[in-house]
Amino acid sequence: MIWRCVCPGPTTTAYKLCWAFWIGSITMCLMRSTSICDTTARLSWERREGSRIPVPDVPHHLKNRSSPMVESNTLLAGVDIGSTMVRVVLGEAGGSQLDVIGVGSAPSLGVRHGVVVDADRLSSAVRQALGQAKMASGEQVDRATVSISGEHVNALQSQGAVAVEGREGTISSGDRQRAVDAARTVAIPFEHEILHVLPQDFDVDDQHRIQNPVGMSGVRLSSRVHIVTGGVTAVRNLVACVERAGLQVTDLVFSPLAAARACLTEDDLDMGVGLIDLGGGTTDAVCFQEGAVVRTHVVPIGGQQVTGDLAVCLRTSWNHAETLKRQFALSAEDALQVAGLADRTPERVDPADVWEICEARFEELFSLVAQGLDLQERTSPRAGFVLTGGGCQLRQAADVAERVLQTSVRIVTPEPRPGIGDGLAEPEWATAMGLVLSARDGRTTSSNELVTRFDATAGRMRSWLEGFL
Missing domain, CATH: 3.30.420.40 (ATPase, nucleotide binding domain)
Incomplete structure (x- = not known):
């Protein structure tokens, strides 16, 4: 009875339009549900x-x-x-x-x-x-x-x-x-x-x-x-x-x-390895097993958050904190100087204090990576993890990752290429x-x-x- 009310007799134009509407709707649902x-x-x-x-x-x-x-x-x-x-x-x-x-x-x-x-x-x-x-x-x-x-x-x-x-x-x-x-x-x-x-x-x-x-x-x-x-x-x-x-x-x-x-390398992929790309605003992770991608994850934390932590804890500007982080990456032994806000007198900072601030953020970051890759329920890649990206300028990050992920971690760089590619053998490239x-x-x-x-x-x-x- 309902169908007769909706669609008139089979010879009318309204009947044809009704059929066209229903078939078109079904087609669009199929196309959308299969994301094609x-x-x-x-x-x-x-x-x-x-x-x-x-x-x-x-x-x-x-x-x-x-x-x-x-x-x-x-x-x-x-x-x-x-x-x-x-x-x-x-x-x-x-x-x-x-x-x-x-x-x-x-x-x-x-x-x-x-x-x-x-x-x-x-x-x-x-x-x-x-x-x-x-x-x-x-x-x-x-x-x-x-x-x-x-x-x-x-x-x-x-x-x-x-x-x-x-x-x-x-x-x-x-x-x-x-x-x-x-x-x-x-x-x-x-x-x-x-x-x-x-x-x-x-x-x-x-x-x-x-x-x-x-x-x-x-x-x-x-x-x-x-x-x-x-x-x-x-x-x-x-x-x-x-x-x-x-x-x-x-x-x-x-x-x-x-x-x-x-x-x-081919050996890395065949054995199974995880790669973590430490960027400025995100940290991207991918796991390989027998040459195929099996897991991927993105953490919305990167080097910018480390810089922000330094700026807050040391009461300095973001630009000064970024400079301080780069100086610490070059030499973790030398005493550092941080410029204060509002014309405050610059102060000397112990490198150990700088690393303590950075370490806390890296521990959180790698914990989120482990959670996103479900490493508690699944075994870690047999060849461990490798780190790359601009965040690897702080070489101590690999030690933190190894402790949090409980597997071997090393830093990798692109293979040098002919031409001017030798200068690109750095993690950020x-x-x-x-x-x-x-x-x-x-x-x-x-x-x-x-x-x-x-x-x-x-x-x-x-x-x-x-x-x-």
């Missing part, structure tokens, strides 16, 4: 030869601006947008060789805890750092791979399974991609979009934990993936700021993944170098042509509705 809509970032990850760190395809909203696969003598750019500094690295790729030809940096005044808070100031910082890199290289660049971080970045695990369609049950690369796509069809919050889909391992029938199933025989192929998401607003604001500086964003890479690409290396590794072309089952279904239903009306 126009605002969803499409990334497909493949292991590349010579690198165990996967390199992402272009997000959906950046796809039309993507560059082709990297060829010889191609100019590449990486833009690391941190809460304290913007760093730009220009590289020239020739086959498997990468020469660093230009670098630049500028204070990042428009970012707080990884999120854009002043678009004009951030765009100005990117423009300034880019100008330095262009001047050093004598080259022009109009597109770049950009880092992304912040408390808005979340992660989840997912699984998916498909029937093998290859001839005689042989698993093809297409079957592998379909299994990954099935795992990514998971509901995420409306205000988030997918940044990365990172395959972990596969199951072929009753065979488990297979790294690469292509070429094997089976009936059912299932995959496990680690999905990284970011806030839609934060992502779009970041892209807009970089574009206002004169660059087209071709890829967005989660900061610790880029740092891992520059600092970790890890992410920027990793972005250029990710761009050099290239993107998978197959994923650019990928049309998911839900996309295809939506297209067919749109065509049917157009003909129906």
